[in-house]
Amino acid sequence: MSTVYELICIACPVGCQIRAETQQDKIISIAGNHCKRGESYAQEEIFRPARVVTSTVRVQGAVLPVVPVRTAEPISKDKIGATLEELAQIKVSAPIKLHQVIVEDVVGTGVDVIASRPLMSKEAGERTA
Secondary structure, X not given: OEEEXXXXXXOOOOXXXXXXXXXXXXEEEEEOOOOHHHHHHHHHHHHOOEEOOEEEEEEEOEOOXXXXXXXXXXXXXXXXXXXXXXXXXXEEXXXXXOOOEEEOOXXXXXXXXXXXXXXXEHHHHHHHO
C-alpha cells in the first residue's frame, strides 16, 4: 500500500508544490519539483524530518533575564519536545559569548545548543552605562 505526501519545497525560493508517493521506505513517484533539490528535500522531509530548534535559556547575573539559543544543526522532529523540556530546566551564568555552547549533546542527539547572541553581565553593563 502506498502513501501520498503533499509538500511545499523550501530548498530554494521557488516553493514548488511537491506530490510524492511512497511505498515502504522509498519514494516511488514524485511530481511538481522543478529541480533535483526538490527531490532531495522530499526524501529528507518524508523519511528523516529535522528542524533547527530555537528557544531561550534563563541567565543569572546578566543585563537580560534570558539568552536566545538554537541547535547548532537540525535535530529529528521527534526530539524537539524533549529538547525544549531540557532547555526549560537550564540556567546559565553571564557573560555569554556568541555561539557559546549552552548544552552539549542535547537529549542524546549529538547536537549542541548554542547561544544566538552575546550577553554581558550586569556588572559589565553598569560599567559601560
